[in-house]
Amino acid sequence: MKPTSIRSVILASSVGTLIEWYDFYIFGSLATVIASQFFPKTNPTAALLSTLATFAAGFIVRPFGALVFGRLGDLIGRKYTFMLTLIIMGGSTFAIGLVPSYESIGVFAPILILLLRLLQGLALGGEYGGAATYVAEHAPPDRRGYFTSWIQTTATLGLFLSLGIILITRHSLDADRATSITKFNDWGWRIPFLVSIVLVAVSIYIRLKMKESPLFSKLKTEGKTSVNPLKESFAHKGNLKMVLLALFGATMGQGVVWYTGQFYAQSFIENVCKIDFEQSRTILIWAILFATPLFVVFGKWSDKVGRKWIMLTGMLLAIITYRPLFNQLLSISDTTGKKELITRMEIKTKMVPIVNTGNSLRTVTTNHFYKEGIQVIENKTDTVYADQSRLSLKPDIKATKLLNDENYRWMIIIVFIMIVYVTMVYGPIAAFLVEMFPTKIRYTSMSLPYHIGNGVFGGLTPFIATLLTTIYTGDKLVGLYYPIIIAGVCLFIGAIYITNKIGLNVND
C-alpha cells in the first residue's frame, strides 16, 4: 500500500475515533454542571450521584455496543459500521446540548439525558474495534503496532480536546472571569456539546472517501464472511478461550491502569488534595501533552520486541509505584506542619442582598499563604438575617488550594509518570487484540474484551476507588487497592498464558 494511502487510512480512522472520545468525555468532565441542570437541585449529593450513575451507565452499555456493532462490522463491513457509530455518537452529543433543563421540562430532562448517554455508550462500544481493525487490516505485519498506535492516541487526545474546549469556553463568555464562569454554568456548558456536530461532519466527510478494508473485501468476494459472528465468537470454545484470555490477561489490567492514570488521578487531585478546578485540569492537560507521543513510541517498539512485555511492564510499574506516587500528590498539597505566613493573610467580605427578603448572603473569602508556596482559599457562605434576633445557620465552607510553580510542576511530573504507564499498556494493545482473532469475526471478538476491560473494569475505577475511601475512611489511598489488585491478577495471567510472537498472520 502507498504511504499516502496508509496515512489517509490512519487519519480517517483516528480523527473519527478522537471525536467519539471527545464526545464521550465532555459529559464526564461536566458531570457537576450537568447535575445542577438536569437533576433536582434540592439534594446536590443525590444529583451528583445520579450523574455518576449515568456516567457509569455510559460505560456499562459499551460492551453491548461492542456486540451490536461488532456483529454488524463482521457482517456488512468495517467502514459502514464505524460510520454509523460516528453518526449516532455525534447526533446524541449534539442532542444533549439541546435538552431543556429540569426546571423547564421536569423529569423528562434527566430521562432524555440518560437515554442519550446510553446511546453514546453504545456508539463508543462499536467505534474502537472498527477503527483498530480497519487500520490493522491495511498495515504490513512488521508495522502493525506502529500504525494502530495512532488509533491509541485518540482516547487521550479526545480527553485533551474536551478539557481544552471546556476551559476555553469557560473563560470566553465574558470579559469578567467570574461572570464568564457563571454564564458557563448557566448555559455555556452546552457549547462543547454543540461544537461536536461540526467535528463529526468533518470526520464523516473524510471517512466517506475511504474504501472498505482489503481483507474484509476479499472475504466478502470469496463468500467467506461469518453468518453468525456472535455465535462463532462466543459459542465456539476455540475462540471463546481467546476472548477470555484477551480480557483477563490484557484488557482488564490495561483498563484500570488507563483510568487510574488519567481519571482517578485528576479526581484525586481535585477532591482529595483539594486543588483548584483549573489547576487540577491543566496539570492533566500538560501531562497528557508530554506523554501522548509515547503511545506511538511503544506501539512502534512492540513491532520489534513484541506486545506482551511492554504491556505487562506498564502494569508492573503501576502496581509498584501507585501508592508512592499518589502519596506524593497528597504530601505536596498537604498544609499540615507547613508554615503559614500570617502577615500575608487576606480576608474579604462580600454581602449580596437577597431579593424581597431584607436578608443578605454573606461570603467571607480568606486567603492563607504558606511558606512552601501553597495558597489556601477558604470561602464561608451564610445568610445574614434582617431580623437580628435570628441567628445565622452554620456557614457553608469550601476550601481550594492553589499551587506555586514548583509544586505545580511536580504534580505534572507525577501525573506524567502515570500516563507513561498508560502509554505502555495501551499503545500496543490494538495490534495485540487484532492478532488474536480471525478476520471474519475480528470486529466482534476484539471489541467485547476491549470494552469489558476498559468500560467495566477501567471505567468504574474512579467510582469504585472513591467508594472504597468512603467505606475505609482511615486511609486516603485505599482506593488504589482496586486498580492494584486487578492489574496484579492480569499481570500474572498475562505473564504465564500470553505468547510474545511477533508479526502474526492476520490475513485469515
Next chain:
Amino acid sequence: MNSIKKNSGIIWILLGPFAIFYLIKTAASEIAKKPVIDTKIQWIVFVVIFIPIAIGLMIFGWYALKGEYDHLPESSKEL
C-alpha cells in the same frame, strides 16, 4: 510452564465464586448501612455486571485446567 498454566486454573475457578460471594456480601452490608435508592442502584449495577465476568473467570480457569492454553492458535484453522 504448562503445568503452571494448568494448576493455576484451579485458582481462577475458585476466584470466581469468591469474587461473587465478596461482592454480594459487601453489597448487602452497604445497602443495609444506607438503604437509599442511590446505594441500591449502585450496588445492583455492580452485582449484575460483575457476576457474568466472575463466571467468565471460572470458565477461563476450567479451560486452563484442561490444557486449552498449552498451545495458543497461530491461524484461524486452529481455532
